Amino acid sequence: MEKRVLVLNLDHSPVAVVPVHKAIVLCLLEKANILSTYELLQIRTVSRSFEYPAVIRLTHYKTIPFRGVLLNRTNLFKRDNGECQYCGSKRHLTIDHIIPKSKGGKTIWTNLITACNRCNVNKGDKTPEQAGLILRSEPFKPSLSYFLAEYAERQAEEWLPFLSSRVIS
Ligand SMILES: [Zn+2]
Structure with a gap:
């Protein structure tokens, strides 16, 4: 099963989750660097093998229009x-x-x-x-990081050190 790769911007803010082959291409084109790998996993081709990236960071800052979490x-x-x-x-x-x-x-x-x-x-x-009702928690607007962190808790603990901000204020 192919694992997913977390992509960070130059400033370390999460921007996307991509399939591993896309992450490898970004690294080969030197558009991104590997920050963290999935241990014990490797990607082999005929001529060489690669570390299996878990988190990569773009080498140039990418301006991303704000992408909140869909309200549904x-x-x-x-x-x-x-x-x-x-x-x-x-x-x-x-x-x-x-x-x-x-x-x-x-x-x-x-x-x-x-x-x-x-x-x-x-x-x-x-x-x-x-x-006469009391709210059990303050409703907040979740950030992309928040949902990625939730995802990471189930899928990829390698991501957690890179996903600290849970809420965009
Ligand atoms: Zn109720």
């Missing part, structure tokens, strides 16, 4: 650990506007949370204060 149901549930942010239930999850739309609440990361159907219905068209 899956990513929102993931940010909230799949738990209702009022009662902690993991069942019948829905999306709740903290400040209801009818009161001008926006559809943005910081106004949306995961809520179970029961809490959502109880809250209705009220704010959490009006409904």
Whole structure:
């Protein structure tokens, strides 16, 4: 199975995750350097073998238009650990506007949370204060690093030292 390679910008901010063959090409063209490798893995061709990169860094700074994490149901549930942010239930999850739309609440990361159907219905068209509900955590806008770090925890611990910033303020 082909492992994925984390690509960092010249300033060490994560910019992408690419398949290994693409990472090798970037290194051969001297557009990137290997910062970390997967131990015990090698890539062999007829004439030579390469270390298997885990993290590479671009040799020139690349200006990247801001790429946030897509705001959708899956990513929102993931940010909230799949738990209702009022009662902690993991069942019948829905999306709740903290400040209801009818009161001008926006559809943005910081106004949306995961809520179970029961809490959502109880809250209705009220704010959490009006409904007597307390948020278990402050909703935040996750950065690309945040999700890459989550991914790395499952896939590639070699990435973790390079993924420190979890939130873009
Ligand atoms: Zn709930």
